Amino acid sequence: MKRFDSGRRPGRDSPGRVLALLVLASVTVMTLDAKAGDASPVDGLRSAVGNVVGPVETAADGVARPFTSVKAFFRTNDSLRADVSRLEADNARLRSARATDPLDRKRLAALDGLTRTVAETGYSLVAARVVAMGPLQSFSRTVTIDAGTSAGVRKDMTVLNNDGLVGRVVRATRSTATVLLVVDRDSVVGGRLGSNLEIGFLRGRGSVGDGGRLELDLVDNAVMPAKDDVVVTWGSENGVPYVAGIPIGTVTSVVSSPRQSSRRAVIKPFVNFSALDVVGVVVPKGTRGDRPVVAAGGVR
Incomplete structure (x- = not known):
C-alpha cells in the first residue's frame, strides 16, 4: 500500500x-x-x-x-593659511608706515616751511625732492632734484628750502635738474648784511658737512661785520640766478688781512647741505607745468 x-x-x-x-x-x-x-x-x-x-x-x-573629515580639514587649512598671509601683509604695511612716519612728518614740515616762504616773499615755487648728490670725484658740490623743464624749471633759477638758500640750477632735463650748492668752491652769491645793508660776495669752501662754511668779502673794506649778523641774498637782475631777500647764514667770525687791509667774514649757512630733501625752485609768476606751483594765494 x-x-x-x-x-x-x-x-x-x-x-x-x-x-x-x-x-x-x-x-x-x-x-x-x-x-x-x-x-x-x-x-x-x-x-x-x-x-x-x-x-x-x-x-x-x-x-x-x-x-x-579630510576634505573639511584641507578647506579649513587653506582658509587659515590665507588668513595668516593677509595678516602678515597687514603687519608689513604697518611696520613700513611706522618706519616712514618720522620722514613723512619732516617732509610735511618742510612743505609747510616753503608755504611760509611764499607768503613772506611773494615768490612762486615748484616743490621738488633731492634724489641724488654729485660724486666727490667731480670736485663739485651738486645735487639732483626730481623736477625739470616739464615743471617749469630752467637754468639759473634760485633753489631754496625752508631754512634758506640752497643754490642755483645749472642744467635741466625734462624730469630732473642739477643744482650747484652755494658751498661749492665755484659758487659766488651776492650777499647783504642784515644790520647795515652792506653788500659783498659769498664764496663756498667746498664742504657740505656740519663744518661747511662760506666766506663773505664786503665791498667796503672799512665795514666791520658783527658776529651773529644775518646775511641774505641781495639779488640779481631779473632775479637770475638769485632772487633777493633769501636768508643765507650768520656771521661766526671775521678774519682781517693787514697786508691787504681787508676783512673777510666767515658765514655759517642756515641750510644743512648733508641732509637736503624737500626744496623749492623759484619760478616766474604764472608758470604752468606738470606739477603744482606754490604761490601767494595758494597752490595752482
Whole structure:
C-alpha cells in the first residue's frame, strides 16, 4: 500500500507562508508594544539590541570620521593659511608706515616751511625732492632734484628750502635738474648784511658737512661785520640766478688781512647741505607745468 504524498517535501514551507508569518509576528509585537506603553514587553529586547549595536555604530563612526573629515580639514587649512598671509601683509604695511612716519612728518614740515616762504616773499615755487648728490670725484658740490623743464624749471633759477638758500640750477632735463650748492668752491652769491645793508660776495669752501662754511668779502673794506649778523641774498637782475631777500647764514667770525687791509667774514649757512630733501625752485609768476606751483594765494 503506497504512502499518500502531498507533493511537499518535509521541512520546507512556501516563501509566501514564511513572509506571512513574519508580517503577522511583526504586527503582533507592534500591537503589544503600543498597548503596553511604558511597560512594553519588548523594552528589554530593544535595550539589549541597543547595547550590542550602539558600540558597533560608535566604533564604525570613529573609524570613518578621519576619512570623511579630510576634505573639511584641507578647506579649513587653506582658509587659515590665507588668513595668516593677509595678516602678515597687514603687519608689513604697518611696520613700513611706522618706519616712514618720522620722514613723512619732516617732509610735511618742510612743505609747510616753503608755504611760509611764499607768503613772506611773494615768490612762486615748484616743490621738488633731492634724489641724488654729485660724486666727490667731480670736485663739485651738486645735487639732483626730481623736477625739470616739464615743471617749469630752467637754468639759473634760485633753489631754496625752508631754512634758506640752497643754490642755483645749472642744467635741466625734462624730469630732473642739477643744482650747484652755494658751498661749492665755484659758487659766488651776492650777499647783504642784515644790520647795515652792506653788500659783498659769498664764496663756498667746498664742504657740505656740519663744518661747511662760506666766506663773505664786503665791498667796503672799512665795514666791520658783527658776529651773529644775518646775511641774505641781495639779488640779481631779473632775479637770475638769485632772487633777493633769501636768508643765507650768520656771521661766526671775521678774519682781517693787514697786508691787504681787508676783512673777510666767515658765514655759517642756515641750510644743512648733508641732509637736503624737500626744496623749492623759484619760478616766474604764472608758470604752468606738470606739477603744482606754490604761490601767494595758494597752490595752482
